[in-house]
Amino acid sequence: MTETRTRAERRAATADRILRAAQEEFGERGMEGATIRGIARRAGVDPSLVLQHYGSKQALFSLAVRPDPALAESDVPRHLAEVLSIRLRELPPETRVLLRSMLTSPEAGAVMRDYLQERVADLARASDRDDAEVRATVLVSSILGLTLARHFLHLPALQDLDDATIDTLVQPWFATMADPSAR
Incomplete structure:
Protein backbone atom coordinates (compact mmCIF):
# COMPACT_ATOMS: atom_id res chain seq x y z
CA MET A 1 0.00 0.00 0.00
CA THR A 2 1.44 3.36 -1.02
CA GLU A 3 1.60 6.06 1.62
CA THR A 4 0.34 9.38 0.35
CA ARG A 5 1.40 12.53 2.09
CA THR A 6 0.04 15.98 1.59
CA ARG A 7 2.16 18.73 0.11
CA ALA A 8 2.35 20.35 3.55
CA GLU A 9 3.58 17.10 5.12
CA ARG A 10 6.26 16.70 2.43
CA ARG A 11 7.31 20.33 2.90
CA ALA A 12 7.56 19.89 6.67
CA ALA A 13 9.59 16.69 6.24
CA THR A 14 11.99 18.48 3.89
CA ALA A 15 12.35 21.40 6.30
CA ASP A 16 13.08 18.99 9.14
CA ARG A 17 15.66 17.10 7.06
CA ILE A 18 17.36 20.41 6.21
CA LEU A 19 17.38 21.49 9.87
CA ARG A 20 18.93 18.18 11.00
CA ALA A 21 21.53 18.43 8.23
CA ALA A 22 22.29 22.01 9.31
CA GLN A 23 22.78 20.92 12.91
CA GLU A 24 25.27 18.30 11.79
CA GLU A 25 27.08 20.66 9.41
CA PHE A 26 27.24 23.53 11.91
CA GLY A 27 28.24 21.06 14.63
CA GLU A 28 31.19 19.83 12.59
CA ARG A 29 32.25 23.04 10.86
CA GLY A 30 30.88 25.90 12.97
CA MET A 31 28.99 28.88 11.61
CA GLU A 32 31.90 30.13 9.54
CA GLY A 33 32.85 26.80 7.96
CA ALA A 34 29.37 25.54 7.16
CA THR A 35 27.88 26.35 3.77
CA ILE A 36 24.40 26.27 2.29
CA ARG A 37 25.72 23.84 -0.34
CA GLY A 38 27.14 21.53 2.34
CA ILE A 39 23.88 21.59 4.27
CA ALA A 40 21.91 20.90 1.09
CA ARG A 41 24.22 18.01 0.19
CA ARG A 42 23.69 16.42 3.63
CA ALA A 43 19.93 16.87 3.36
CA GLY A 44 19.83 15.54 -0.19
CA VAL A 45 18.17 18.68 -1.56
CA ASP A 46 19.00 21.50 -3.92
CA PRO A 47 20.64 24.51 -2.19
CA SER A 48 17.77 26.72 -3.33
CA LEU A 49 15.42 24.67 -1.11
CA VAL A 50 17.53 25.47 1.95
CA LEU A 51 17.09 29.18 1.27
CA GLN A 52 13.45 28.75 0.34
CA HIS A 53 12.71 27.09 3.69
CA TYR A 54 14.96 29.16 5.97
CA GLY A 55 15.80 32.37 4.12
CA SER A 56 19.49 32.61 4.98
CA LYS A 57 22.37 30.77 6.57
CA GLN A 58 22.07 33.01 9.65
CA ALA A 59 18.35 32.27 10.06
CA LEU A 60 19.00 28.54 9.74
CA PHE A 61 21.86 28.78 12.24
CA SER A 62 19.55 30.56 14.72
CA LEU A 63 17.14 27.63 14.58
CA ALA A 64 19.86 24.99 14.57
CA VAL A 65 21.37 26.16 17.86
CA ARG A 66 18.13 26.22 19.81
CA PRO A 67 18.03 23.50 22.48
CA ASP A 68 15.24 20.96 22.20
CA PRO A 69 12.18 22.47 23.97
CA ALA A 70 11.27 18.99 25.22
CA LEU A 71 14.20 19.27 27.64
CA ALA A 72 12.19 21.30 30.15
CA GLU A 73 10.64 18.89 32.63
CA SER A 74 8.94 19.26 35.98
CA ASP A 75 11.36 16.88 37.74
CA VAL A 76 14.40 19.10 37.23
CA PRO A 77 16.97 17.08 39.22
CA ARG A 78 16.02 13.88 37.37
CA HIS A 79 16.07 15.74 34.07
CA LEU A 80 19.56 17.17 34.73
CA ALA A 81 20.83 13.72 35.74
CA GLU A 82 19.58 12.45 32.38
CA VAL A 83 21.25 15.40 30.63
CA LEU A 84 24.54 14.62 32.38
CA SER A 85 24.28 10.98 31.41
CA ILE A 86 23.60 11.92 27.78
CA ARG A 87 26.40 14.52 27.69
CA LEU A 88 28.88 11.95 28.91
CA ARG A 89 27.85 9.54 26.17
CA GLU A 90 26.82 11.30 22.94
CA LEU A 91 25.75 14.79 21.96
CA PRO A 92 22.59 15.63 20.05
CA PRO A 93 23.36 17.65 16.89
CA GLU A 94 21.77 20.85 18.23
CA THR A 95 23.95 20.66 21.34
CA ARG A 96 27.11 20.06 19.32
CA VAL A 97 26.47 23.11 17.12
CA LEU A 98 25.60 25.32 20.08
CA LEU A 99 28.71 24.30 22.03
CA ARG A 100 30.97 24.67 19.00
CA SER A 101 29.60 28.14 18.23
CA MET A 102 28.88 29.70 21.62
CA LEU A 103 32.27 31.39 21.96
CA THR A 104 32.45 32.78 18.42
CA SER A 105 28.83 33.69 17.70
CA PRO A 106 27.18 36.27 19.96
CA GLU A 107 23.80 34.80 19.07
CA ALA A 108 24.84 31.25 20.02
CA GLY A 109 26.45 32.61 23.21
CA ALA A 110 23.19 34.32 24.16
CA VAL A 111 21.20 31.17 23.43
CA MET A 112 23.55 29.11 25.63
CA ARG A 113 23.53 31.67 28.44
CA ASP A 114 19.73 31.84 28.43
CA TYR A 115 19.41 28.06 28.29
CA LEU A 116 21.86 27.55 31.19
CA GLN A 117 20.23 30.30 33.26
CA GLU A 118 16.85 28.67 32.74
CA ARG A 119 18.27 25.31 33.91
CA VAL A 120 19.81 27.04 36.95
CA ALA A 121 16.54 28.77 37.84
CA ASP A 122 14.54 25.53 37.44
CA LEU A 123 16.97 23.57 39.59
CA ALA A 124 17.18 26.29 42.25
CA ASP A 163 28.45 3.17 32.10
CA ALA A 164 29.67 1.60 35.34
CA THR A 165 32.05 4.49 36.03
CA ILE A 166 29.37 7.04 35.27
CA ASP A 167 27.00 5.24 37.65
CA THR A 168 29.53 4.87 40.49
CA LEU A 169 31.45 8.14 40.24
CA VAL A 170 29.58 10.84 38.38
CA GLN A 171 25.96 10.13 39.35
CA PRO A 172 26.62 10.17 43.14
CA TRP A 173 28.46 13.50 42.79
CA PHE A 174 25.53 14.85 40.82
CA ALA A 175 23.00 13.55 43.36
CA THR A 176 24.89 15.24 46.22
CA MET A 177 24.86 18.58 44.41
CA ALA A 178 21.27 18.33 43.17
CA ASP A 179 19.60 16.88 46.28
CA PRO A 180 17.73 19.69 48.00
CA SER A 181 18.18 17.98 51.39
CA ALA A 182 21.97 17.47 51.07
CA ARG A 183 23.78 19.49 53.67
Whole structure:
Protein backbone atom coordinates (compact mmCIF):
# COMPACT_ATOMS: atom_id res chain seq x y z
CA MET A 1 0.00 0.00 0.00
CA THR A 2 1.44 3.36 -1.02
CA GLU A 3 1.60 6.06 1.62
CA THR A 4 0.34 9.38 0.35
CA ARG A 5 1.40 12.53 2.09
CA THR A 6 0.04 15.98 1.59
CA ARG A 7 2.16 18.73 0.11
CA ALA A 8 2.35 20.35 3.55
CA GLU A 9 3.58 17.10 5.12
CA ARG A 10 6.26 16.70 2.43
CA ARG A 11 7.31 20.33 2.90
CA ALA A 12 7.56 19.89 6.67
CA ALA A 13 9.59 16.69 6.24
CA THR A 14 11.99 18.48 3.89
CA ALA A 15 12.35 21.40 6.30
CA ASP A 16 13.08 18.99 9.14
CA ARG A 17 15.66 17.10 7.06
CA ILE A 18 17.36 20.41 6.21
CA LEU A 19 17.38 21.49 9.87
CA ARG A 20 18.93 18.18 11.00
CA ALA A 21 21.53 18.43 8.23
CA ALA A 22 22.29 22.01 9.31
CA GLN A 23 22.78 20.92 12.91
CA GLU A 24 25.27 18.30 11.79
CA GLU A 25 27.08 20.66 9.41
CA PHE A 26 27.24 23.53 11.91
CA GLY A 27 28.24 21.06 14.63
CA GLU A 28 31.19 19.83 12.59
CA ARG A 29 32.25 23.04 10.86
CA GLY A 30 30.88 25.90 12.97
CA MET A 31 28.99 28.88 11.61
CA GLU A 32 31.90 30.13 9.54
CA GLY A 33 32.85 26.80 7.96
CA ALA A 34 29.37 25.54 7.16
CA THR A 35 27.88 26.35 3.77
CA ILE A 36 24.40 26.27 2.29
CA ARG A 37 25.72 23.84 -0.34
CA GLY A 38 27.14 21.53 2.34
CA ILE A 39 23.88 21.59 4.27
CA ALA A 40 21.91 20.90 1.09
CA ARG A 41 24.22 18.01 0.19
CA ARG A 42 23.69 16.42 3.63
CA ALA A 43 19.93 16.87 3.36
CA GLY A 44 19.83 15.54 -0.19
CA VAL A 45 18.17 18.68 -1.56
CA ASP A 46 19.00 21.50 -3.92
CA PRO A 47 20.64 24.51 -2.19
CA SER A 48 17.77 26.72 -3.33
CA LEU A 49 15.42 24.67 -1.11
CA VAL A 50 17.53 25.47 1.95
CA LEU A 51 17.09 29.18 1.27
CA GLN A 52 13.45 28.75 0.34
CA HIS A 53 12.71 27.09 3.69
CA TYR A 54 14.96 29.16 5.97
CA GLY A 55 15.80 32.37 4.12
CA SER A 56 19.49 32.61 4.98
CA LYS A 57 22.37 30.77 6.57
CA GLN A 58 22.07 33.01 9.65
CA ALA A 59 18.35 32.27 10.06
CA LEU A 60 19.00 28.54 9.74
CA PHE A 61 21.86 28.78 12.24
CA SER A 62 19.55 30.56 14.72
CA LEU A 63 17.14 27.63 14.58
CA ALA A 64 19.86 24.99 14.57
CA VAL A 65 21.37 26.16 17.86
CA ARG A 66 18.13 26.22 19.81
CA PRO A 67 18.03 23.50 22.48
CA ASP A 68 15.24 20.96 22.20
CA PRO A 69 12.18 22.47 23.97
CA ALA A 70 11.27 18.99 25.22
CA LEU A 71 14.20 19.27 27.64
CA ALA A 72 12.19 21.30 30.15
CA GLU A 73 10.64 18.89 32.63
CA SER A 74 8.94 19.26 35.98
CA ASP A 75 11.36 16.88 37.74
CA VAL A 76 14.40 19.10 37.23
CA PRO A 77 16.97 17.08 39.22
CA ARG A 78 16.02 13.88 37.37
CA HIS A 79 16.07 15.74 34.07
CA LEU A 80 19.56 17.17 34.73
CA ALA A 81 20.83 13.72 35.74
CA GLU A 82 19.58 12.45 32.38
CA VAL A 83 21.25 15.40 30.63
CA LEU A 84 24.54 14.62 32.38
CA SER A 85 24.28 10.98 31.41
CA ILE A 86 23.60 11.92 27.78
CA ARG A 87 26.40 14.52 27.69
CA LEU A 88 28.88 11.95 28.91
CA ARG A 89 27.85 9.54 26.17
CA GLU A 90 26.82 11.30 22.94
CA LEU A 91 25.75 14.79 21.96
CA PRO A 92 22.59 15.63 20.05
CA PRO A 93 23.36 17.65 16.89
CA GLU A 94 21.77 20.85 18.23
CA THR A 95 23.95 20.66 21.34
CA ARG A 96 27.11 20.06 19.32
CA VAL A 97 26.47 23.11 17.12
CA LEU A 98 25.60 25.32 20.08
CA LEU A 99 28.71 24.30 22.03
CA ARG A 100 30.97 24.67 19.00
CA SER A 101 29.60 28.14 18.23
CA MET A 102 28.88 29.70 21.62
CA LEU A 103 32.27 31.39 21.96
CA THR A 104 32.45 32.78 18.42
CA SER A 105 28.83 33.69 17.70
CA PRO A 106 27.18 36.27 19.96
CA GLU A 107 23.80 34.80 19.07
CA ALA A 108 24.84 31.25 20.02
CA GLY A 109 26.45 32.61 23.21
CA ALA A 110 23.19 34.32 24.16
CA VAL A 111 21.20 31.17 23.43
CA MET A 112 23.55 29.11 25.63
CA ARG A 113 23.53 31.67 28.44
CA ASP A 114 19.73 31.84 28.43
CA TYR A 115 19.41 28.06 28.29
CA LEU A 116 21.86 27.55 31.19
CA GLN A 117 20.23 30.30 33.26
CA GLU A 118 16.85 28.67 32.74
CA ARG A 119 18.27 25.31 33.91
CA VAL A 120 19.81 27.04 36.95
CA ALA A 121 16.54 28.77 37.84
CA ASP A 122 14.54 25.53 37.44
CA LEU A 123 16.97 23.57 39.59
CA ALA A 124 17.18 26.29 42.25
CA ARG A 125 13.37 26.40 42.51
CA ALA A 126 13.39 22.67 43.27
CA SER A 127 15.36 23.36 46.47
CA ASP A 128 14.60 25.20 49.69
CA ARG A 129 18.26 25.78 50.53
CA ASP A 130 19.66 29.28 50.99
CA ASP A 131 22.48 28.45 48.56
CA ALA A 132 20.22 26.79 45.97
CA GLU A 133 21.10 29.18 43.15
CA VAL A 134 24.85 28.87 43.71
CA ARG A 135 24.63 25.05 43.93
CA ALA A 136 22.50 24.96 40.79
CA THR A 137 24.96 27.22 38.95
CA VAL A 138 27.93 25.05 39.96
CA LEU A 139 26.09 21.91 38.88
CA VAL A 140 24.94 23.26 35.52
CA SER A 141 28.38 24.76 34.84
CA SER A 142 30.02 21.47 35.73
CA ILE A 143 27.86 19.59 33.24
CA LEU A 144 28.90 22.12 30.60
CA GLY A 145 32.57 21.70 31.53
CA LEU A 146 32.37 17.90 31.44
CA THR A 147 30.65 18.07 28.06
CA LEU A 148 33.34 20.33 26.59
CA ALA A 149 36.19 18.32 28.11
CA ARG A 150 34.84 15.04 26.74
CA HIS A 151 33.53 15.96 23.30
CA PHE A 152 35.71 18.88 22.21
CA LEU A 153 38.94 18.70 24.22
CA HIS A 154 38.93 14.88 24.24
CA LEU A 155 40.46 14.51 27.70
CA PRO A 156 41.56 10.85 27.82
CA ALA A 157 40.05 9.94 31.20
CA LEU A 158 36.65 11.19 30.04
CA GLN A 159 36.94 9.45 26.68
CA ASP A 160 37.16 6.08 28.39
CA LEU A 161 34.18 6.52 30.72
CA ASP A 162 31.95 3.49 30.70
CA ASP A 163 28.45 3.17 32.10
CA ALA A 164 29.67 1.60 35.34
CA THR A 165 32.05 4.49 36.03
CA ILE A 166 29.37 7.04 35.27
CA ASP A 167 27.00 5.24 37.65
CA THR A 168 29.53 4.87 40.49
CA LEU A 169 31.45 8.14 40.24
CA VAL A 170 29.58 10.84 38.38
CA GLN A 171 25.96 10.13 39.35
CA PRO A 172 26.62 10.17 43.14
CA TRP A 173 28.46 13.50 42.79
CA PHE A 174 25.53 14.85 40.82
CA ALA A 175 23.00 13.55 43.36
CA THR A 176 24.89 15.24 46.22
CA MET A 177 24.86 18.58 44.41
CA ALA A 178 21.27 18.33 43.17
CA ASP A 179 19.60 16.88 46.28
CA PRO A 180 17.73 19.69 48.00
CA SER A 181 18.18 17.98 51.39
CA ALA A 182 21.97 17.47 51.07
CA ARG A 183 23.78 19.49 53.67
